[in-house]
Amino acid sequence: MLAIRLFLFSLAATALAACGPKLKDLPEASFAPVYAPADKTAATATIRGAYREKEGLVNDSISGAYVAMVDGERPSRNHATDPVPLTPGPHSLTMRYWAVRDSFHLAVPFRLDAKPGASYVVRLEEGNLNVENYLGVDPTYYLYIVDETTDEIVSPKMPHLPQRATEFYVEPAAPDIATIRGTIEHGLDAYSAYVLAIDGRYIHTEPDSIFFDDGRNYEGAVALTPGRHALAIGIRNSNLYNALPVLIDIEPGASYVLRFEHGVKKSGEDKWQTFTVWLENEKTAAIVVPKTDMPIMRLPF
Known part of the structure; x- marks a missing residue:
């Protein structure tokens, strides 16, 4: 529809x-300007997207998540997994994702209080399949932020639909x-x-x-x-x-x-x-x- x-x-x-x-x-x-930290020398934290490959019965699939906007600006990068520099402190971000069963890739909001020198990655998790998925209802996609050094989840798992x-x-x-x-x-x-x-x-x-x-x-x-x-x-x-x-x-x-x-x-x-x-x-x-x-x-x- x-x-x-x-x-x-x-x-x-x-x-x-x-x-x-x-x-x-x-x-x-x-349009929103290209993102650049106000103080590049202080931008010691980073955040990046990630993707994963999943084997299927017929074809393999690729899904993933990436940083769409930071503090009202658009990151400049060549690839979704390129790290985006962040200054320590609070940031307002949106993430987007791509998945086989969803072609709309909605923006999902986050707050991240970045720590000095930390490396963060955005991950995508697909909810369990049920009978609704076979009736045309998309599964729920969850996005969340992980500290790559400690593997600690530092944000709520946010569904793609509020x-x-x-x-x-x-x-x-x-x-x-x-x-x-x-x-x-x-x-x-x-x-x-x-x-x-x-x-x-x-x-x-x-x-x-x-x-x-x-x-x-x-x-x-x-x-x-x-x-x-x-x-x-x-x-x-x-x-x-x-x-x-x-x-x-x-x-x-x-x-x-x-x-x-x-x-x-x-x-x-x-x-x-x-x-x-x-x-x-x-x-x-x-x-x-x-x-x-x-x-x-x-x-x-």
């Missing part, structure tokens, strides 16, 4: 691009708490920007349903304590699921809101359907997380 929706969405986006502005008249996309998690973020009940809320736009399609996870824990959602509705209140406010947090900003419409991981310093008693816009922009000689997201202080209108364009799809003309 999702594949059909993606096909229909691509047809509609192509039609809009063909009838829309010329390339020279489009605004320039501000609604399949068994442990969720627990909102605080304390003085001076702040809140972040999402927004949603209804129309021919429903677009939303929302809080996907905080500090490596998904915000609570309902279990799977046959309508692919996770029961989330996309406009709901989530409470946080003051201080530094790893925030995963979720963005979606009926065909798009993505996440922007950022580190944010939360002020006591502040109210934040996720804003977004979507449309067609250019990058070089290409047209892109984009989803632009940012975070602002609701009382002062100050932009806390700058506007970032997340690519939906490249348009053919």
Whole structure:
């Protein structure tokens, strides 16, 4: 069903691009910059992806996981297993994966408090097969981070879908708490920007349903304590699921809101359907997380 929706969405986006502005008249996309540690000499920790081969009755298969974004930026590398440098301290990351029975490779959020000199690796674990897998339901894929030196698991095992998690973020009940809320736009399609996870824990959602509705209140406010947090900003419409991981310093008693816009922009000689997201202080209108364009799809003309 999702594949059909993606096909229909691509047809509609192509039609809009063909009838829309010329390339020279489009605004320039501000995609996430290439990641580079602020202090390269202090970036003594690393994190890398990993893959594994699995023998099958007919064909062998390869699956694995890799680092997709670090603190709102895209790592530059030649291979998924190339180490990404990290400075010691907290980081907000998303990981992606590839697997034989899943072609969508969703972004999975994490918080990692990197230790000086540590080497980390992202691993993928496939849940047990059951009768649902043979009825077209994907198995659950779990991603997690391991310290390569000690072989210690240093993160929760995060399922690829929030609604399949068994442990969720627990909102605080304390003085001076702040809140972040999402927004949603209804129309021919429903677009939303929302809080996907905080500090490596998904915000609570309902279990799977046959309508692919996770029961989330996309406009709901989530409470946080003051201080530094790893925030995963979720963005979606009926065909798009993505996440922007950022580190944010939360002020006591502040109210934040996720804003977004979507449309067609250019990058070089290409047209892109984009989803632009940012975070602002609701009382002062100050932009806390700058506007970032997340690519939906490249348009053919």
